Amino acid sequence: MIAAYGLPPPEWPLHNHRTTSQWVDVIELHDGPLPAVQAIASLSTLPGNWDGLGSPPIAPTILTRAIELLTRFGAVVEPLSHASPVSGGGLQLEWYLRDRYLEVEVLPDGSLQYLFEVAGQESEEGALLLTDIDTLRKLVGYLSHR
Amino acid sequence: MCDCPDDLSIRNDERLLRRVLEDWVLRNASPVRPTSATFKDRRSNEVSVFIAALTSADTIREGHPNDSVAEITAGEARAQGFKICRDPAHGLVPNDPSHLLLCAPTGMGTKARLRAAKALVDMARWAYLWKEE
Numbered sequence: 488m489i490a491a492y493g494l495p496p497p498e499w500p501l502h503n504h505r506t507t508s509q510w511v512d513v514i515e516l517h518d519g520p521l522p523a524v525q526a527i528a529s530l531s532t533l534p535g536n537w538d539g540l541g542s543p544p545i546a547p548t549i550l551t552r553a554i555e556l557l558t559r560f561g562a563v564v565e566p567l568s569h570a571s572p573v574s575g576g577g578l579q580l581e582w583y584l585r586d587r588y589l590e591v592e593v594l595p596d597g598s599l600q601y602l603f604e605v606a607g608q609e610s611e612e613g614a615l616l617l618t619d620i621d622t623l624r625k626l627v628g629y630l631s632h633r
Numbered sequence: 634m635c636d637c638p639d640d641l642s643i644r645n646d647e648r649l650l651r652r653v654l655e656d657w658v659l660r661n662a663s664p665v666r667p668t669s670a671t672f673k674d675r676r677s678n679e680v681s682v683f684i685a686a687l688t689s690a691d692t693i694r695e696g697h698p699n700d701s702v703a704e705i706t707a708g709e710a711r712a713q714g715f716k717i718c719r720d721p722a723h724g725l726v727p728n729d730p731s732h733l734l735l736c737a738p739t740g741m742g743t744k745a746r747l748r749a750a751k752a753l754v755d756m757a758r759w760a761y762l763w764k765e766e
Binding site for chain 1: 654656657659661662668669670673674675676677681697743744747748751
């Protein structure tokens, strides 16, 4: 599957009551993370002031960054548990597993932060660069189901 | 960024209510729980809460029928580094004495705020959990 920018609004799987948005990049996707991509894409339809506190809509660049992360994780990780908008214009992805938890937040400036927890241990937090293969490999290891 | 001092007239055992948007409820978890996004605001670094003794979950949800309400104590918020400030001007009614802000101090970095939001949501209890009929 290829998600391409420039699609007109009717091409989107929209809820009726929300506003439209468009991709700004082209990303090749395999079938594994498709439900996660759909969960992220659904955040594109949030209108301005979606939280009642003046938050802007989630920018296409933020959505694209989240989907880029999923493509870096690939198909070996456990399914995404939840995608949430964050007040201020970002979003976060969460994986709740039996004894592990990973949260990756895409900040309004497009940068990424992660928090990882194993039950009974101190959490680990840090910045995440999509070019940082070592950290990506570590996070994939945390979430791997193989 | 709020720069008020921590208002110590708000006791640590004061129960505080936070509106939880429908998108912030992790329905497929057991038990159902709010996500840490509940306690984040990347624009202002302020989290709006209400003193439970001065309002109710139903009042906070007015106009937002599908939202839920989580509860923490002032002491739990302070333990995660937040200052607590009164903000009656931006409550649900004019001069709302129940309205407070949890403020991330200026020196609290992004990583610390991530950790604080997760810790707070781990401690939060449901004051009201909306369920689809």
